[in-house]
Amino acid sequence: MHKNLKQVGQMIFGRGAFSQLDAILADNRQGTAPMVFLVDHAFQARPEFVARIPVRGRDRIIFVDTSNEPKTGDVDSLRDRIRAELGKVSGLVGVGGGSTMDLAKAVALMLTNPGSSQDYQGWDLVQVPGVFKAGVPTLSGTGAEVSRTAVLIGPTKKLGLNSDYTPFDQVLLDPDLIAGAPERQRFFTGMDCYIHNVESLQGRAMNSFARAHAEKSLDLCREVFLLRDHWDGESDEKLMMASWMGGMSIAYSQVGAAHALSYGLGYVLGTHHGEGNAIAMTVLEEFYPEGVRDFRRMVEKAGVEIPQGVAAGLPPQKLDKMVEVSLGMAPLWHNVLGDDWKRVMTPARVRALYERM
Ligand code: NAD
Ligand code: ZN
Numbered sequence: 001m002h003k004n005l006k007q008v009g010q011m012i013f014g015r016g017a018f019s020q021l022d023a024i025l026a027d028n029r030q031g032t033a034p035m036v037f038l039v040d041h042a043f044q045a046r047p048e049f050v051a052r053i054p055v056r057g058r059d060r061i062i063f064v065d066t067s068n069e070p071k072t073g074d075v076d077s078l079r080d081r082i083r084a085e086l087g088k089v090s091g092l093v094g095v096g097g098g099s100t101m102d103l104a105k106a107v108a109l110m111l112t113n114p115g116s117s118q119d120y121q122g123w124d125l126v127q128v129p130g131v132f133k134a135g136v137p138t139l140s141g142t143g144a145e146v147s148r149t150a151v152l153i154g155p156t157k158k159l160g161l162n163s164d165y166t167p168f169d170q171v172l173l174d175p176d177l178i179a180g181a182p183e184r185q186r187f188f189t190g191m192d193c194y195i196h197n198v199e200s201l202q203g204r205a206m207n208s209f210a211r212a213h214a215e216k217s218l219d220l221c222r223e224v225f226l227l228r229d230h231w232d233g234e235s236d237e238k239l240m241m242a243s244w245m246g247g248m249s250i251a252y253s254q255v256g257a258a259h260a261l262s263y264g265l266g267y268v269l270g271t272h273h274g275e276g277n278a279i280a281m282t283v284l285e286e287f288y289p290e291g292v293r294d295f296r297r298m299v300e301k302a303g304v305e306i307p308q309g310v311a312a313g314l315p316p317q318k319l320d321k322m323v324e325v326s327l328g329m330a331p332l333w334h335n336v337l338g339d340d341w342k343r344v345m346t347p348a349r350v351r352a353l354y355e356r357m
Contacts, residue, residue, distance in 0.1 A: 005252055006148055006164040008171050013240075015233060017174040018136065022054035024170060025093070028132045033090040034058040036082055038104045040096025040138060041065050046180070053095070060086060066099040069272060072118040072154040075103060079110040079117075091132030091169075097181075097189060098142030098151075098273065101135045105150035105166055108133035117161065118154040126163035134170040138177045140239045141189035141274060143196060143247020145171050151273075158267045158325070173244065175236035187225075187302045188274035190239055193246040194221040194298070195277045198291030199256030200249045203335035210253035217245035225298040254335040257287050261353060263329055264322035269310065278306050283356045287336060311354040323350045 012020060025035055034057060041063045043049050053061060062078070082089060089111065094104025108130035110117050120126050137145045144151075148167050149160030160166075178186070197218040200210055220242035224235050261284075262276030271279065278299070285292040299306060311319060327333070327350060333341040 003252060006167055007251075008146055008167050009169040011171045011173065013173040015174060015176045015237065017172055018052060018177060021093075021134075021136070021172055022056075024172070025054060025056075025091075025134070028134075028170070029056075029090045030088075031090075032057055033088045034060055034086055035090050035093060036086065037061045037093045037095060038064050038078070038100055038107065040100045041067075043095070043138075058086065064096070064100055064103055066096060068270060069158075069266065070099050070103045070106070070152055072116060072121070072152045075106040075110055075117040075152060078103065078107045082107070082111065089131060091134065093134045093136060095136045095138060097137065097139035097185075098144040098192075101137060101142070101144035101168075102150040102152065102160075104133055104135060105130075105144075105168065106152060106161055109150070109161060109163075109165060117152060120161045120163075121152060121154050121157060121159040123162045124164070126161060126165045129165045132169050134172065135168040136172045136174070136177065137240070137243070139181050139185065139189045140178050140236075140243035141191065141193040141246075143193065143243055143250065145173070146244050146247035147251055153267070157328070158263055173240050175233060175240045178236050178240060179231075179233075183302070184304055185274075186239075187298075187304050188272070188278055190221065190225060190242075190274075191278045191281075191295070191298070192274040193217060193239075193243045194225065194295065195258050195281060195291075196246040196250050196255055197221065198288050198295075199258060199335070200246075200253040202288055202291070203254050203256050204338055205254040205335050207253065210249045213245040214249035214253070217242045217249060220245070222294070226294065226301060254331055256332055256336040257284050260326050260329040260332040260336075261350070261357075264324075264326035264350075264354070265310065265357075267325045268314075268318050268322045271310070275307070279310060279357050280353075282306055282308075283353050308357070310357050319351060319354060322354055323347050326350050 149162045151160040197214040258280040261280035265271040265276040
């Protein structure tokens, strides 16, 4: 069976495009029902940016704390708060990195679907479309702006709300918005994109559609993280397109070993997604020899320290949980190793990989 891919409704790209957000939202307003802007808390300290958010009538800006990656409980309480304070809304606009993109997607869905967001962690469990949702990324790499999932940490698992209702109705890509991101964060989020491409290109789920996107995205990552000598508007544009195309690639293929291991780190230690992937990459040369070689060069060029010894001294139950979460990512390991993956990737082998990190 071939996948019938649901994509983002509309997309606008270009430096300065943020100034067109007001006009775009005007077309999507329902009477006087307000728009809700979920804005990453980093922008609380940037009043000049906040002043550019096109707030009209009863619209509301809610700053979201992304110190930790989003949880199902965060989504449910935001949904309850919006319902209680604003009633019917015209839509949600997420302004921030991958965490804010996922929060916006999930809250928009939970405003129309009954129950808790944890009930929808999985594949195609969402039953009805959410309210209008728009994504405005301020960090590039995750591909969350283009994907059909909203990754959430729930009480028992870290898993996305994967469905045809999840992609944004509208995405606004303005490379100027990623210019102010801290260097270290930009690196880790950018590495997420680089790793998406390495994993998808080496994976068994590869096909011409995914390859076309991954190869171009990989070239852009190399230009940005290996060949560039300083950040400028052009590298911001390239990174933003790399993220989009990397996201398109995995939407039609699959990620692999670094993500499978990163999910274990994220669940047990709270390690952030991009950083966890980077930590995992340091022990994956046998799976991705070329990818890891270039990754090490990128790390060196950026002058970023990858945390080491993260699993050292962990109580055995925690390490076991990490192994369990990682091995639970069956489609990812299948993508790396094929049908025989369970025989090859035993719990002992996963544990040994964690112990080397
Ligand atoms: P993030 O959204 O978690 O943000 C990281 C930090 O950067 C935060 O402290 C935030 O305040 C700050 N920040 C964001 N934009 C900034 C800016 N312009 N200037 C200054 N600070 C800024 O980081 P991320 O790496 O973009 O996203 C990671 C999240 O994305 C994880 O929760 C992960 O699970 C999710 N993810 C989702 C998908 C998907 O397809 N839905 C794919 C990969 C990852
Ligand atoms: Zn990723």
